[in-house]
Amino acid sequence: MDDQPDKRPKPKTGKSFLAGDIPLLHERAVECPYCGETFTINVDGSAGDQAYYEDCEICCRPILFHSEVDSDGNLLRLGVAREDD
Ligand SMILES: [Zn+2]
Numbered sequence: 001m002d003d004q005p006d007k008r009p010k011p012k013t014g015k016s017f018l019a020g021d022i023p024l025l026h027e028r029a030v031e032c033p034y035c036g037e038t039f040t041i042n043v044d045g046s047a048g049d050q051a052y053y054e055d056c057e058i059c060c061r062p063i064l065f066h067s068e069v070d071s072d073g074n075l076l077r078l079g080v081a082r083e084d085d
Contacts, residue, residue, distance in 0.1 A: 026042065027042050032061075033080050033082045034061045035056060037056070037059070039057040041065070043067050045074060047069075049067060049069060051066045051067075053083070063080050065079070066080075
């Protein structure tokens with residue numbers, strides 16, 4: 001018989017992700033507005049539209065990200081700006 005959905009209880013082990021709790025992460029390549037280098041970040045689509053700072057992986061300066069997501073958590077747009085813009 002193959003009618004058993006995989007609904008076994010999942011172990012709660014600290015910070016590990018549990019199935020169903022995994023945020024909608026979208027990997028995007030962005031260009032740093034300071035140094036011009038390109039790197040990839042993960043945007044959490046489940047958090048809705050947001051603006052937040054994340055440091056450039058190359059020059060470590062704070063980049064202001066604006067993400068726009070639709071009601072399904074799909075990333076519509078990701079903008080980057082300098083802190084002093
Ligand atoms: Zn940079």
